[in-house]
Amino acid sequence: MAEVHPILHFLAPTGAGPARVFDAQEQAVLDRVNQEIAGESSLDDILDFLFQGIRELYPCDRIGLAFIEDEGRRIVAHRNRTLYEPMLLKEGYAEDLAGSSLRRVLDSNCTRVIYDLPRYLADHPASASTRILVREGVRSSLTCPLTVKDRAIGVIFLSSREPRAYTPYHVQLWMALAERLSQAVEKVWRIEQLTAANQAYTEVLAFVSHELKNPIASMITDARVLEGGYLGPLEPRQSQKLERLIAKGGYLLDLIGEYLDLARMEGGNLALHPVSAPFGPDVADPALDLVLPQLQAKAMTLTRDIAADLPPVQCDPGLLRIVLTNLLGNAVKYGREGGAVTLRAEATPAGLHVAVRNEGPGFPPGERPKLFRKFSRLQTPELRAQKGTGVGLYTAWRIIHLHGGRMDATSQPGAWAEFTFDVPQPLPQAPDDAL
Incomplete structure (x- = not known):
């Protein structure tokens, strides 16, 4: 059953009204999107393709993709597309999920329909994201959960600059796309996360190795100066200690050299010059x-x-x-x-x-x-x-x-x-x- 609110609906997969048979044109669009979405190789490609396909089925002036981060504590915008300018709510925008209506969307796998954003903002003045979207001219929205094997990973936001643009029937259309789209988005998102983590790791590796190299080389040089007797003769025990210090410093320099070579490779900076x-x-x-x-x-x-x-x-x-x-x-x-x-x-x-x-x-x-x-x-x-x-x-x-x-x-x-x-x-x- 749908929970009715003058300007808000939460619709479960089975609560979007009586099942309807999509017409031939709608079914063709759904089939094409479902077939091709899995082959896209980046979040940008997925969102571009989806935005184009969705507009054949939905009134849609804006589409946004956001993921759950920080162990489920907040939602972060990662991609957005609009048919208008300026776009004010951009990539990187984040909000806490505690106390948000998005929490219910994610926990119960419901789809949220807001029929009139200005009126919703009047009732929820603390919603910063709604305030920004109203400034963009958005008047209604459809928020669809991305769920893989009963595990919420994020949401897709569909928005229109017309009030009451979305109906329970649009939720049924979404459910025909939801499973395949969620799987495709998660696959590409995980790959992009791994790529970003690997890049950060190589950057830190190179930075730390480079910053250690010169001080250690200088320490070895100073130890060799002392061992050579340039500041006065040394006792045998002192010479032995310096020899060990130099050997340990040499080992560290070799290690740093290996890590710098690795950072070059992992960062894609290793080129062949034959x-x-x-x-x-x-x-x-x-x-x-x-x-x-x-x-x-x-x-x-x-x-x-x-x-x-x-x-x-x-x-x-x-x-x-x-x-x-x-x-x-x-x-x-x-x-x-x-x-x-x-x-x-x-x-x-x-x-x-x-x-x-x-x-x-x-x-x-x-x-x-x-x-x-x-x-x-x-x-x-x-x-x-x-x-x-x-x-x-x-x-x-x-x-x-x-x-x-x-x-x-x-x-x-x-x-x-x-x-x-x-x-x-x-x-x-x-x-x-x-x-």
Whole structure:
């Protein structure tokens, strides 16, 4: 049953009056909207398509989409379309749901019809949104809940600049659209929320990493000045403390570098700039120079096996250096004290093949699927003992895929591990960066 008010109706799905058969034109519009709405890829596309279709069925000068936020405490406008100017109630407008008639719409899945907004405002002077809509010239409205599996996610507002523009029959028309539209809107809304959250996360990641980088680098420089005796001789214990401080600072700088690379990728700022470059001088040697101190500290031996006839490689040398530095750094970090590290690079019929092998604990076959995944670390006791985040391998994997190549890893547990990558030559015209 409908609750009657001189200017207000709340109509439940079964309370919109006797069911009527829609005429052929109305049914055709409903069918078209229901079929096509699920294929729209953004809230803007959905609202544009819906606004056009709705006007074939409803008197409608304005349409608005709002979502429940803050654990059900308020409703926030996210998209609006009007046939007039100016639009005063815009995206981002928010109102508390406590004490609002919208609370009943959402809790009971009713549709609210306000026949005369100026009169409604006179009875509800605290309704700020009604006041704004009246200033826009709106005179009647139909508020329709968006519900997915008995869970309210938001509302659609249909508005007219004519009083008493909506009837219970318009509610019946809405119910023919409600389920499919609610599902489509929620799907796109969740995707947009995830996209926005990921963007915010990468921005914070880049900001924090960048702000930490310079102070830590300066601290390391100061520690090296002290260790070098520029401010006076040091006792052995003091030198040891400074060496540990420098090592810890170096670890933090490496970590910051990994996070900055990740932020570039996640923010869509990682672009490939390929040139024809000699692999040894432009990629391998700079990477080896960076890991040589750690390798010497663990008394490890290095074999550099780069084919003498290896032709110049079409690649982004800066990005491949990130990959190779990561693989070599991991080979040293997870390799056994006094063990061997081998870097091998050769040409194959398909392109460039590079392998980095170390002697050490390796990893069991069951842990292989965890490699190359963001923030994923192998869980063997030997590997858990080493500091790391899993970011570096994921970054390397993304860079190789950006080149259109592939990365892999094999191991004999307790003996060795080998990480390889292949870069096709020439590079594909449209490198594959698919996850």
